[in-house]
Amino acid sequence: MGKKEKEFQIKWKTDLPYRYSIGKLAVKYFEELKNKKIMGSKCPKCDKRYMPPRAVCANCFIEMTVEDMIEFSPKGTLVGFTVVNYPFIDPNTGGMRPFPYGYGIFKLDGADTYMMHFVDETDHTKFKIGQRVEAVFKEKTEGDIYDIPYFRLIKEEEE
């Protein structure tokens, strides 16, 4: 590539609004989230309990309905953690996602699947695998994904 690099670049910003249909089970989930309840779906055949809720059990390939939905505990157990400490543009906003932030994978009590979410701790030495976590709800819930802005680590003495 001996030659001088050409620097001519065209810069633009894609900014596309979308309206995603979320389906009946998610509608129910967000309705109940407003009441600070976390609902998942349950397979009528294998009994696997899914979070987030969805209409088909992948194992059995059969339909799960709103009537099959069950409530999970807002508490769960931490399985893995990290502290995200790198810059990147968040395509949800077009701006930088603020960092560092704690990020965990955990299993809610009653669920068979795991979930990943923000955790309000940015010091990785404060996390411990196996420790208990709890969903923190906004004071005034609105029935959207931001009603649980993050999970918090439960201190041992609280248990």
Place this chain on the structure above:
Amino acid sequence: MPKHNVAVVGIGQTKFRSKRRDVNIPEMIYEAVKMALDDAQMEPKDVDAILIGNMDHFEGINFSEMWCGIDAAPGYLKPVVKIATGGTTGSSLGICGYYNVASGIYKNILVVGWEKLNEGGATTGIITAFDPVWERPSLAGALGPLALMANIYAARYGITSEQAAKVTVKNRSNAANNPFAHIQMPDITLEDVMNSQMISYPLRLHDCCPQSEGACAVIYANEEETKKITDNPAWFKGVSTAHYYTFGCDDLMFDLPTAAIASKKIYKKLGIKDPVKDLDVAEIYEPTSWSELSWTESLGFCGKGEGGKLLDEGITQMTGELPVNPSGGVLSTNPIGATALVRFAEAAIQVMGRGGKRQIPDVETAMGMGFGGSLWTELAILGKDPKPLR
């Protein structure tokens, strides 16, 4: 059963770099395509069909098969199909290319994987590939989840960051032998890796793959065509794919269960009893140093929790019993849509004995791996002949 045996008869790769500001997308792809055509001594008109792949949101274009399949590859008035399956894009291209020739639909096919990641951004692009309602708000691209996987793996088996750092030292010094590799660090030390910046605990900067720009093109042909082109092809012995759940959290997939499922399937099909003895080299898709340790276990190269030991014993080193990533692997080069195709291509290069300074002596059988999507695995095993081992 395949109707036809399929061989790799031509390979082209660009020199991978963090930026290629001297060329636009089709111009960059053309370099690899031209090299593959020249390698196979084929005229553009002789190519039957084109498969081309990348991930749209990395560059913000949605129609790459339209302009890259014609201006960068000889697809005019021919079938041109785009494939986009995330990190596995390159291996999906390879496997679909194989299917197209093995089935007898085409005599030959040109498959092209490419990415120009500096034009957008990998983390940002990856987020757009996931569920807008449930996953995008908190997802941090691939590295956040890969950090979680490493964290669980380390805790479960007592793997240390020093063991992980050894993977980077191995792969980046291997990369110095590969003229196409992006990051070549012949003198990298364990301390360099372990003192590098913490990116996402436990991943440090040098535990993570880069983002690269470049393209890889490979030509596959059936037996009749292959005879006309070369007496030194690399034959497909078999391919294997395993897809898993929709969401990355539907199961605890820290050790990539799809790698275990896909590898068991292909080993059984080909009569491979002990991959360390039966394979001569493996090009695996390791987005982080920790992934290589963990996934060599899932691929059956050693027992659970023994990935570190496998490396410590030197088995995966250039001089070991089963060298892993003599090309430098993904830790050295990661043009996402091309990455897994490079794994397949490098496996073919090893079988053909054309690896130059990165060549492992006397390779009869080589495996290439793709990882991506929602923790999917795709594998191909190539060899001096198309037959199963036993």
Place this chain on the structure above:
Amino acid sequence: MEGEKMNEELEKKVFRGRIKVPYKHTAGAYVEKFITEIGKNNKIMGVRCPKCSKVFVPPKMICFKCFEKMEEWVEVGNQGVIKGFTVISHSTPVLPLKPPFAYGIITLDGADTDFVHIINESDPKKLKVGMRVEAVFKEKPRKRILDIEYFKLI
């Protein structure tokens, strides 16, 4: 659709998402020369295929028919012929101008490929296939394809 109420019900089930991402697209040496010549010298340049002699405007590296690398630059005319046209009357946020305005498929004198650009005539009755047009250049070029501001009827 039963009017407002049905819409409201549907809207409730909708998640409003957004993909907002900045990109920088490397234009490459061919496009750079093309755009620079337009802005600096008001010249429209193409490249000729060494095999089929076809002249491509805008220029690109590879002749898609012959799969040959093209390196011979040729200046084509600033005038050309309308091969087809349409008049945009419906406004959407992505358009370069406020409708109504015309888009034409234009073959420039000396070029073998067609070129889509704006024609500054909004009355479809005044436009005809076969009419000749001429490029009008922007006074202050910005290194964009719209440095040819529009084509005017001759």
